[in-house]
Amino acid sequence: MNDEKLMTLLHEFKQLGATSMGGVTRCVYDDNWSLAQKKYVAIANDYGLYCFCDKMGTIYAATSDHISHKPVILTGSHMDTVVNGGWLDGIYGVVSSVLAVGQLFQKFGTPKIPLCAVSFSEEEGSRFDATFTGSRYLTHQLDDAVFNLKDRTGATFNQERQNRVTELRQVTPIGIPDFKIRSYIELHIEQGNTLDQSPANIAVVTDIVGQKRLLITTKGISNHAGTTQMSGRVDAMRKAVDLMTKIYSSLELMKGLRFTIGKIIAFPNVANVIPEKVDIALDIRHIDQNVLDQAFEQVTQIINAVGATYRLTTNVVATPMDYQLQQQVIRSTKQEKLVGERLFSGAGHDAQVIANSKAPSVMIFVPSQNGVSHVPQENTAEFDLLAGQRVLKRVLYDLAYCS
Amino acid sequence: MNDEKLMTLLHEFKQLGATSMGGVTRCVYDDNWSLAQKKYVAIANDYGLYCFCDKMGTIYAATSDHISHKPVILTGSHMDTVVNGGWLDGIYGVVSSVLAVGQLFQKFGTPKIPLCAVSFSEEEGSRFDATFTGSRYLTHQLDDAVFNLKDRTGATFNQERQNRVTELRQVTPIGIPDFKIRSYIELHIEQGNTLDQSPANIAVVTDIVGQKRLLITTKGISNHAGTTQMSGRVDAMRKAVDLMTKIYSSLELMKGLRFTIGKIIAFPNVANVIPEKVDIALDIRHIDQNVLDQAFEQVTQIINAVGATYRLTTNVVATPMDYQLQQQVIRSTKQEKLVGERLFSGAGHDAQVIANSKAPSVMIFVPSQNGVSHVPQENTAEFDLLAGQRVLKRVLYDLAYCS
Structure with a gap:
């Protein structure tokens, strides 16, 4: 294992978008994002991996240059960050996976089943009002309306995308990711506190939560x-407090629900005026x-009962992870003499998008x-961080070289 | 009575600040405010009243040019409006009172007790963050900090005030209002719906409510x-809803409380982030x-119980109106063969400021x-509108000429 390399690279990527507040801002198609994807290509090339860039700016680094229509083992995460975010979200999985695939390729040569590392162009939705555009494109779940979206400065998604893909063409070929995903494995920081409060170092994710988001309005x-x-008042705030x-009361009784x-936004939101809308x-x-559906049903009954209205703004189905892949992660964790546990993810991830395309993830x-x-x-x-990468590498080795 | 004059003038004043949305914007010291105060002087001069302007831009129109240190019967309201407000708030009392004083003076000559109409410079607080500055100045209740206030464009209260007073000096002398207020009578639209739902045309105000405003914060x-x-959450919104x-529940049980x-403002106010502050x-x-004090005590107990904090941002004492003046209004209403009733004012008015200076109002x-x-x-x-002015005129006549 080459432990130093991972930490060195994570610190180098942290500089690509470092903010004065100690965070990282590397949003899709910005200058630092472009430098980071080019750096990713350079790392992959150093290991002799075969790179290409798709039309979204996602970079693939495979153990073979002939992966078209083949079932491949895909592993990676996303290159973008939220505004002033942390130094590990996304990039930890991106760097770990390209190092793992590169080092396995260097040491053991071409695997029985092709391995492909991936650095997804975008996941966070922090620049344009769309999330998971990298993995949604790959799995044919991207709505074309995304291309017309504008950021705060008025720049369009499509123009920015084109400019950056043109730039990336200088360092790697452009291609269409038309391979079949045999397995997708994503290494990521938990972002919650379950593992931090547990003796385990590693968790295998059993499920990614389904999520519904409602915009509820009282008048x-x-x-x-x-x-x-x-006595004569029709107070939207009074209704909103009753509703909330x-x-x-209703949802707090439902086990496991988050x-x-x-x-909350009140109108006109003035101290001495009765609100007309909340x-x-x-x-x-x-x-x-x-x-989740039952909770949603209860909420809509409450909304109807108090005479409010709602709009469903997010609706993502609950996604179980592939059971055999979970067992593989548990075995590899034990082989690495690490303590593992099972938990679900309360946040959405590229693995959810990919699993929803029927690819085992x-x-x-x-x-x-x-x-x-x-x-x-x-x-x-x-x-x-090093433990996670060791487990990933062992999983990939077992799946690609030993099956 | 000269009924047409009142309606004609109200429609003319409506044009001074008329908005495209059908309302009126005539904030203190703006161009239309200046035109309106000059117009007021012209009306008063037509009746032979003695005008002067104080350092705030408030105009006084008296039946004598020697009212210094004398007890006078003061009557009027405020010249300013809120942004895109109505055509009657303030100006109805301003025009009615100067017409009443002018017509009485013209018809009956100098009264036993001097009458003085007033057009207060400001009451609404809609341009600078200070209310009742006209009546507070008159009754020595104005904090000097007001002069440093800035409006949204950065213009200071003091500079704007100076400019407009200099302008008004062209049409009327500048003076110090050092008379004693024997009685203050203010005619105003109710702004609530009690009279509109009652057979009465006229109400005499018995009390002006005390008011407390709290800015409550949950963390x-x-x-x-x-x-x-x-289980591990500390959710400022959950606390806020509990608190509200x-x-x-507590305040709804208190009779007569409004x-x-x-x-409401949540931070960071993002759908997928637990609020840190509300x-x-x-x-x-x-x-x-x-x-009111009891209600306040109950609220602070609730605030303490849920671990929230508060700041008292407004604190105005409940103010009873003068009983003899109330009786006078009731008599005059009957004499005018109008139906009157008693009610309290839920909104603050210049009469509250003046009553708090111990002047019967x-x-x-x-x-x-x-x-x-x-x-x-x-x-x-x-x-x-005409009925209200007739009652006012009769009250003024009885108080000034018959006492």
């Missing part, structure tokens, strides 16, 4: 807070789609210190 | 909505200061159609 009649009698209380009211965003997640998590992510404080102990 | 720990376990529910949560503005009003209300005010739809039937 009232705006009027003067001092001159309007209490009922939602909390739900959050993170956003918008509330409710996010609900569960690993069991039936429970699995994720390997390492602990996030204090469970924080998407902030400059995001961190994982070096021991855990 | 949490911001984290990912998907990866953070429910308890406040509603309370409103009109404003700010809530609570406005509570009651005519009985003891009940009273208000006369006319109905607001549908109870709406501070919007372009603000309206009062012509019959009611």
Whole structure:
């Protein structure tokens, strides 16, 4: 194993988008993103891997230049970050996987089943209002409307994409990823606090939660807070508080459900005016789609009962990870003499998108210190980072060379 | 009575600040405000009243040019409006009172007790973050910090004030309002819906509510909505909803209390992030200061119980109107063969400021159609507008000529 290389590269990638606040901003198609994808190509080339770039700017680094239509073992994560995010989210899996594939290729030559590392162009949705565009393109789940999206400066997704792909063409060929995914394995930091509070170093992800997000609206009649009698009021805030209380009471009884009211906007939002409208965003997640659907049903009944309305703004189905791949990760963890456990992911990942395209997928998590992510404080102990990469490498070896 | 004059003038003043949305914007010291105060001087001069302007730009129009240190009967309201407000708030009392004083003076000559109409410079606080600056200056309740306030464009209160007073000096002398207020009578639209739903045309105001406004803050720990376990969360929104529910439950039991949560701001206010802070503005009003204090005490207990904090941003004491002046208004209403009733004001007024300086004060209300005010739809039937002015005129006649 070449432990130093991983840490050295992670620190080098941290500089590509380093912010004055100690975080990293490397959004899709920005300058640092472009430098980072070029650096990825250089690393892969050093190991003699065969690289190409797809039309989204995702880079593939394979153990063979003939992977068209073949079933390959794909492994990787995403190159982009949120604004002022952490130094590990995405890039940890990107660097670990290209090193693993490169080192296995260098040491053991061409595997029985082709290995392909991948650095997805985008996952976070922090520049344009679309997420997972890299893995959605790969698995034919991308809506063409994405290409017309604009960022805050008015730059379009499509123009920025074209410019960067043209740039990347200078360092690697452009190609169409028309291989079949036999397995997808993604190594990632947990971003929550379960592993950090557990003796385990490694988790195999059993499920990625289904998620529904509702924008709920209560309506009232705006009027003067001092001159309007209490009895005649139609107060959108009063309704919203009633609604939220009922939602909390109802959902708090549902085991395993994670739900959050993170956003509220009142209109006109003035201290001495009765609100005419209150918008509330409710996010609900569960690993069991039936429970999620049941929670959603309860919420919509409450919404109807108080005379509010809603719009479903996010709807992602609960996604179990492939059972055989989970067993493979557990075996490899034991072989590496590490403590592993099973847990589900409360956050969405490229592995969810890929699993939803019927490709067997699995994720390997390492602990996030204090469970924080998407902030400059995001961190994982070096021991855990190296442990995760060792497990990934062993899984890939077993799948590609021993099957 | 000269009924046409009142309606003609109200329509003329409506043009000074008319908005494309059908409302009126005439904020203190803006161009239309200046035109309107000059127009007021011209009206007063036509009746032979003695005008002067104080350092705030408030115009006084008296039946004598020697009112220094004398006890006078003061009557008027404010010249400014809120942004895109109605055509009657303030200006109805301003025009009615100068016409009443002017017509009485013209017909009956110098009264036993001097009458003085007033057009206060400012009451609404819609340009600078300070209210009642006209009446507060007159009654020595103005904080000098007001002069340093800036509007949204960065213009200072003091510079704007100076410029406009210099302009007004072209049409009327500048003076110091060092008279004693024997009585203050203010005619105003109700702005609520009590009179509109009653057979009465006229109300005498018995009390102006005391008001407390609290900015309440709950604190949490911001984290990912998907990866953070429910059990470990510190959710500022969960606390805020709990707090608001308890406040509603507690205050809804208090008879006569008007309370409103009109404003809420969550941080960071993102759908998939647990809020770290929620700010809530609570406005509570009651005519009985003891009940208001009791409500405040209950709210602070709830705030402490849920571990929130608060800041008191508004604190105005409940103000009873002078009983003898109320009786005078009731007599005059009967003499005019109009139906009157007593009610309290849920909104603050210059009469509250003046009453708090120990000057006997009273208000006369006319109905607001549908109870709406501070919007372009603000309206009062012509019959009611004229009725209110007749009552005011009779009150002034009895107090000034017959006592």
